[in-house]
Amino acid sequence: MSAENANRGQGRLAGKVALITGASRGIGRVMALTLAREGAKIVVAAKSEVERPNLPGSIHTVAAEVEAAGGDALAVKVDVRDPDQIKAMVAKTIERFGRLDVLINNAGALWWMDVADTPVGRFDLMHQVNVRASFLASQAALPHLEAAGGGHIIVCSPPIELAGMGGKVGYLISKYGMTMLAHGLAEEVRSKNIAINALWPVTLIESQATINFRIGGPKQWRKAEILADAALEIVTTPPKELSGEALLDEDLLRSRGWDDFTRYRCDPDHEPPRIYATAVPKVGRAPTSA
Numbered sequence: 001m002s003a004e005n006a007n008r009g010q011g012r013l014a015g016k017v018a019l020i021t022g023a024s025r026g027i028g029r030v031m032a033l034t035l036a037r038e039g040a041k042i043v044v045a046a047k048s049e050v051e052r053p054n055l056p057g058s059i060h061t062v063a064a065e066v067e068a069a070g071g072d073a074l075a076v077k078v079d080v081r082d083p084d085q086i087k088a089m090v091a092k093t094i095e096r097f098g099r100l101d102v103l104i105n106n107a108g109a110l111w112w113m114d115v116a117d118t119p120v121g122r123f124d125l126m127h128q129v130n131v132r133a134s135f136l137a138s139q140a141a142l143p144h145l146e147a148a149g150g151g152h153i154i155v156c157s158p159p160i161e162l163a164g165m166g167g168k169v170g171y172l173i174s175k176y177g178m179t180m181l182a183h184g185l186a187e188e189v190r191s192k193n194i195a196i197n198a199l200w201p202v203t204l205i206e207s208q209a210t211i212n213f214r215i216g217g218p219k220q221w222r223k224a225e226i227l228a229d230a231a232l233e234i235v236t237t238p239p240k241e242l243s244g245e246a247l248l249d250e251d252l253l254r255s256r257g258w259d260d261f262t263r264y265r266c267d268p269d270h271e272p273p274r275i276y277a278t279a280v281p282k283v284g285r286a287p288t289s290a
Contacts, residue, residue: 011038011039012038012039012232012236013035013038013039013040013101013102013232013235013236014038014039014040015039016039016040016041016101016102016235017040017041017042017043017093017097017099017100017101017102018032018035018040018041018042018043018101018102018103018104018235019043019045019089019090019093019100019102019103019104019141020032020035020042020043020044020045020104020106021045021046021078021080021089021104021105021106021107021133021137022045022046022080022106022107022108023042023043023044023045023046023059023062023106024044024046024047024048024057024058024059024061024062025046025048025055025056025057025058025062025208026057026207026208026209026224027106027156027205027207027224027227027228028046028062028104028106028107029057029062029065029224030223030224030225030227030228031104031106031224031227031228031231032044032062032065032066032073033062033065033066033069033228034225034228034229034231034232035102035228035231035232035235036066036069036071036072036073037069037071038232038236040071040101040102041071041072041073041074041097042063042066042071042072042073042074043073043074043076043089043092043093043096043097044059044062044063044066044073044074044075044076045059045076045077045078045089045107046058046059046077046078046107047077047078047079049077054208054212055208056208059075059076059077060075062075063075072097074092074093074096074097076089076092076093080107080128080129080133080136080137081125081128081129081132081133083136086133086136086137086140087140089137089140090137090140090141090144093144094144099144099147099148100141100144100145100148100151101145101148101151101152101235102151102152102153102154102235103137103138103141103145103151103152103153103154104153104154104156104231105133105134105137105138105153105154105155105156105178106154106156107129107133108129108130108156108209109122109125109126109128109129109130109174110126110171110209110213111123111125111126111170111171112167112168112171112213112215113167113170114166114167114169115169115170118169118170122170123170126170126171126174127173127174127177130157130174130175130177130178131174131175131177131178131181134155134157134178134181135181138153138155138181138185138196141153142189142194145192145194146189146192146194149193150192150193150194150195150239151193151194151195151239152194152195152196152197152234152235152239153182153185153194153195153196153197154196154197154198154199154231154234154235155178155179155181155182155196155197155198155199156178156198156199156200156227157175157176157178157179157182157198157199157200157246158172158175158176158179158198158200158246158276159179159198159200159246159248159276160176160179160180160246161276178198179198179246181196182196182197182198182244182246183196183198183244183246186243186244187244190240190243190244193239193240194239194243195234195237195239195240195241195242195243195244196243196244197234197242197243197244197245197246197247198245198246198247199227199230199231199234199246199247199248199249199252200246200247200248200249200276201222201226201227201248201249201250202248202249202250202251202274202275202276203220203221203222203250203272203273203274203275204216204220204221204222204272204275205221205222205223205224205226205227206218206221206222206223206224206266207224218266218267218270219266219267219270219272220272220273221266221267221272222261222264222265222266222272223263223264223265223266225263225264226249226250226253226261226264227249229249229253229258230247230249230250230252230253233252233253233256234247234252248276250274
């Protein structure tokens with residue numbers, strides 16, 4: 001029996017509460033449904049209250065999906081660029097469920113263009129939605145994670161790799177800022193049993209971003225379920241085991257014994273190419289003085 005099948009349906013998150021930003025569609029939606037199947041109560045946080053032709057799904061449709069599957073969900077409208085709305089998002093979580101165990105900073109803004117072709121408005125948007133919002137949401141969540149006896153924060157960002165930054169400089173500055181948050185905050189809260197990790201795919205993922213920006217196609221994409229399964233592995237691992245690491249989805253799952261990734265293909269006949277090297281340097285703890 002494969003490890004993924006052995007782990008299914010055991011309610012590993014029963015009694016836990018997970019708050020996921022950018023959860024109205026795409027990767028965030030799949031993460032919400034995946035964690036809910038393991039018993040977590042889900043806070044579906046995003047801007048979209050109404051579906052649009054190029055942006056299917058909303059906080060309400062995803063919350064309804066969670067509840068239709070037997071889960072418990074709270075839909076929260078939030079613009080993660082607004083610090084007050086971020087604080088209110090966390091407050092509503094505590095008011096409804098009384099605790100917070102998992103925060104996934106999944107909301108993101110994308111613009112893959114050269115520096116010369118990146119308007120200041122796009123640059124600012126990426127920094128507000130990516131690194132700034134992750135910083136503020138993590139800050140707001142920390143007291144409640146500590147009160148719950150520990151927990152997990154995931155930021156959806158890549159391991160820091162300086163090769164191949166051309167054409168994505170503004171975007172990667174914001175995303176690598178998120179990864180630095182994971183590395184640094186992990187050290188600050190290690191004694192509080194709170195884990196912080198960055199998580200990123202080794203391939204392109206089918207999402208509204210890759211669809212709308214025409215980045216690749218089905219032959220290059222995997223389904224969002226692989227990231228959701230990797231997130232589930234992280235948040236069901238004791239905090240001290242992985243905290244501070246920038247993790248890649250396939251590599252994490254392989255380390256846990258998963259060996260069949262064909263079900264994640266968007267095109268059943270093509271295995272998507274990796275966009276990250278097999279080995280990613282780990283950022284360790286700072287040395288202590290003698």
